Amino acid sequence: MKLHKQYAQKKSLLCVGLDTDIEKIPAxxxxxxxxxxxxxxxxxxxxxxxxxxxxxxxxxxxxxGTKGWETMAETLSLIPSDIFTIADAKRGDIGNTSTMYAKxxxxxxxxxxxxxxxxxxxxxxxxxxxxxxxxxxLLALTSNAGAQDFxxxxxxxxxxxxxxxxxxxxxxxxxxxxLGYVVGATKADYIGEIREMCPDAWLLVPGIGAQGGDxxxxxxxxxxxxxxxxxxxxxxxxxxxxxxxxxxxxAAEAKKMWAEMGI
Amino acid sequence: MKLHKQYAQKKSLLCVGLDTDIEKIPAxxxxxxxxxxxxxxxxxxxxxxxxxxxxxxxxxxxxxGTKGWETMAETLSLIPSDIFTIADAKRGDIGNTSTMYAKxxxxxxxxxxxxxxxxxxxxxxxxxxxxxxxxxxLLALTSNAGAQDFxxxxxxxxxxxxxxxxxxxxxxxxxxxxLGYVVGATKADYIGEIREMCPDAWLLVPGIGAQGGDxxxxxxxxxxxxxxxxxxxxxxxxxxxxxxxxxxxxAAEAKKMWAEMGI
Numbered sequence: 001m002k003l004h005k006q007y008a009q010k011k012s013l014l015c016v017g018l019d020t021d022i023e024k025i026p027a028x029x030x031x032x033x034x035x036x037x038x039x040x041x042x043x044x045x046x047x048x049x050x051x052x053x054x055x056x057x058x059x060x061x062x063x064x065g066t067k068g069w070e071t072m073a074e075t076l077s078l079i080p081s082d083i084f085t086i087a088d089a090k091r092g093d094i095g096n097t098s099t100m101y102a103k104x105x106x107x108x109x110x111x112x113x114x115x116x117x118x119x120x121x122x123x124x125x126x127x128x129x130x131x132x133x134x135x136x137x138l139l140a141l142t143s144n145a146g147a148q149d150f151x152x153x154x155x156x157x158x159x160x161x162x163x164x165x166x167x168x169x170x171x172x173x174x175x176x177x178x179l180g181y182v183v184g185a186t187k188a189d190y191i192g193e194i195r196e197m198c199p200d201a202w203l204l205v206p207g208i209g210a211q212g213g214d215x216x217x218x219x220x221x222x223x224x225x226x227x228x229x230x231x232x233x234x235x236x237x238x239x240x241x242x243x244x245x246x247x248x249x250x251a252a253e254a255k256k257m258w259a260e261m262g263i
Numbered sequence: 264m265k266l267h268k269q270y271a272q273k274k275s276l277l278c279v280g281l282d283t284d285i286e287k288i289p290a291x292x293x294x295x296x297x298x299x300x301x302x303x304x305x306x307x308x309x310x311x312x313x314x315x316x317x318x319x320x321x322x323x324x325x326x327x328g329t330k331g332w333e334t335m336a337e338t339l340s341l342i343p344s345d346i347f348t349i350a351d352a353k354r355g356d357i358g359n360t361s362t363m364y365a366k367x368x369x370x371x372x373x374x375x376x377x378x379x380x381x382x383x384x385x386x387x388x389x390x391x392x393x394x395x396x397x398x399x400x401l402l403a404l405t406s407n408a409g410a411q412d413f414x415x416x417x418x419x420x421x422x423x424x425x426x427x428x429x430x431x432x433x434x435x436x437x438x439x440x441x442l443g444y445v446v447g448a449t450k451a452d453y454i455g456e457i458r459e460m461c462p463d464a465w466l467l468v469p470g471i472g473a474q475g476g477d478x479x480x481x482x483x484x485x486x487x488x489x490x491x492x493x494x495x496x497x498x499x500x501x502x503x504x505x506x507x508x509x510x511x512x513x514a515a516e517a518k519k520m521w522a523e524m525g526i
Contacts, residue, residue, distance in 0.1 A: 059356060059363035065371045069332040090356050092380060093322060094407040100322035108328045117355060117380045119402055121409025139382055144357040146384025149430055153418035160416060167412055
């Protein structure tokens with residue numbers, strides 16, 4: 001499995017989030033035919049030594065329309081094939097529609113994994129789990145403030161996010177795809193408990209960096225022998241610099257996070 | 264407001280879902296430069312007399328890649344400007360990402376509304392509500408079997424879907440955008456209760472037709488003086504015919520549903 005190999009090879013759990021915003025990239029790139037793509041090309045080249053995964057946030061590409069969708073596909077093709085890729089798309093719909101989304105991200109584009117929203121239940125998630133060698137990261141306990149609105153509602157003794165994990169573990173048991181979860185780094189206190197509920201699952205952990213999560217706490221609670229965590233940082237790495245040396249600054253920031261992991 | 268005008272003018276609550284699947288459209292269309300677009304063009308022309316809204320299911324376009332994304336934008340431009348449009352996209356992410364999705368569907372493309380998933384809470388939904396004259400349909404009680412997995416979990420006396428409605432009503436009270444809900448026609452028994460919780464909200468009701476919901480029950484429980492319901496049918500209308508006359512068959516099916524509404 002790509003992630004295990006990358007982890008063993010790079011001693012890293014770093015995932016770099018390509019939340020590429022045309023309004024935030026260095027101005028000199030605007031002279032290139034496709035500034036977002038040029039930005040991504042340089043960020044990927046500069047950080048591939050430390051990153052075991054890249055996460056492409058679909059919103060940042062879709063908002064550029066057709067051209068953005070094309071840039072997403074081209075960006076995916078720039079990522080070295082041994083590095084794991086995530087479509088951060090938060091999709092989820094009735095069965096026949098989720099089947100189309102799975103086709104989009106696993107066939108039309110060849111992502112290794114996708115983030116999926118659980119609200120619509122089993123038939124909205126299972127089509128994504130029908131692909132061998134692909135992974136689904138189901139939203140469990142997210143990093144944002146709004147996580148408190150519904151994810152903590154309690155039925156019986158358990159909050160919703162724990163129901164999502166225990167229920168979806170049953171779906172995964174009968175599927176060829178692999179199931180992981182999105183758990184915000186800002187919720188490190190709960191990662192230990194989540195780890196007990198799914199001992200071998202990969203957790204995609206956004207919220208380090210710009211959102212303020214605690215790296216050491218996340219590692220202590222969630223790391224497994226084979227890795228088990230994808231620590232995502234987006235803005236703190238890709239926008240570390242604003243000038244011609246932005247890629248070097250990004251590399252330095254990625255290296256710093258890699259060193260802080262101390263694996 | 265477009266929907267009120269359309270309702271008054273057409274005496275209809277019909278929304279036609281453009282879930283256009285290249286594998287299901289009549290074979291003779293494959294000779295056209297863009298078969299999906301030609302299909303949509305004819306379906307729209309044939310059903311516009313009865314439809315007060317068109318719902319574009321983004322999955323069916325995304326799975327065709329860049330070309331599909333372009334077809335979605337072109338399809339949107341084919342819809343007469345007085346008819347209401349819905350991006351059935353089920354998006355929802357942390358605040359800065361939802362802002363990008365809102366930009367995608369309300370600015371890059373000029374949809375009148377979008378479907379949004381509630382799992383990530385307030386900051387994942389509010390960016391969509393920041394647009395005056397636009398509408399958000401938040402998933403509440405969906406039409407699929409998987410709805411039972413999480414939407415019925417009870418915190419205190421209320422199930423999750425009711426928490427979603429009551430909590431989000433507070434967000435809407437402080438927003439310029441309008442908030443409606445997705446409620447499956449297969450859940451008609453609960454529409455009356457939902458109507459009491461949000462007396463003036465538009466409910467987008469999929470599940471009539473291919474999914475088997477009961478039209479009269481939905482109308483009895485959910486219709487308001489100004490309309491208040493968008494009864495969506497996708498497959499049962501757009502795939503009513505398989506031959507050269509598919510658009511006429513679609514029109515006949517739309518007319519039949521319009522007549523059954525008896526408004």
